[in-house]
Amino acid sequence: MVLAPLRGVTIRAFRETFAAAIRDAGFTGAVAPFIPANPGFRGTDRVFADLLPGEEFDLPLVPQVISKDPDALRLFLEACKARGFDRADLNAGCPFPMIVRRGRGSGLFKNLDLFEHLVATGCEVMGPGKFSVKTRLGLVDADEIFKMLPRLDRYPLAHLTIHARTARQMYDGACDVARAVAVAEASANPVVYNGDVAWRDKNAMVTSRSGVTPLGSRVFAGVMVGRSFVRALGEREDAGELLADYIARSRAELSGDAPVLGRVKELVSYWTEMSRDWKRRWNAIKICRSLDELALAVR
């Protein structure tokens, strides 16, 4: 079970703060939120800041890249290797219109030759079984993946992660689990299922909103879980202490109140869905304009 990349949420400060919870939940690794690799890419310390080794988080962490430029991708992957990473993941699923319009993320479905070129580059630089792809069923149509699959089959991926939606669906609407099963059955590479898997606890782990249990289905090599785990953190008795730790880590890393507030509001917004206490606090938290106000609001 892999922790999903959630940009702005499952960042380094989050992984460090919630390291024990992530481990106890049964996760065996995480994919980090995407890093863009555009022409002229330079792998500076700043670019790789989110991937710095943690003091607390000790599960395997896979860097993720978003790119439509094979040369920039190569530079990114070489930089990853130079920093000690032997795995990397390509984001071919981001649905945001600005990204898609520029042909990145799910926009790669508009240019399968380029999509394949990126996959070939990834496998060549990282080596067999060391590069993975995270994608969706398609951009508009849930069958688009089947056009790409024979091309992906030519490369020895670590695995293919399928978020069982189209990009047009963004993050809502039903996941097409049956279609994801069909992808897994047709794929030469192992397939990891993603989308609305409800994390509960280590033993009674997964049921999806659509009533299917992807982990129970043997066709999947694994499952990737994001939002349900983040939401569940708000139900912990020690959520307040952990949040204080998250704020402290974020303050040490960022300058000024605004970026810290942004981060905290994003995280707590997940907690309001499951917990009445956080819902009540949220009314005060969402209007905070300084960390002093926040300190009062989270009490």
Ligand SMILES: Cc1cc2nc3c(=O)[nH]c(=O)nc-3n(C[C@H](O)[C@H](O)[C@H](O)COP(=O)(O)O)c2cc1C
């Ligand atoms: C706020 C947010 C940020 C995300 N950032 C990324 C990202 O950086 N890379 C990526 O591949 N997917 C990203 N995703 C998609 C998730 O990894 C995942 O595919 C999606 O949330 C469905 O899984 P879930 O229902 O378990 O959360 C993001 C999703 C959300 C809601």
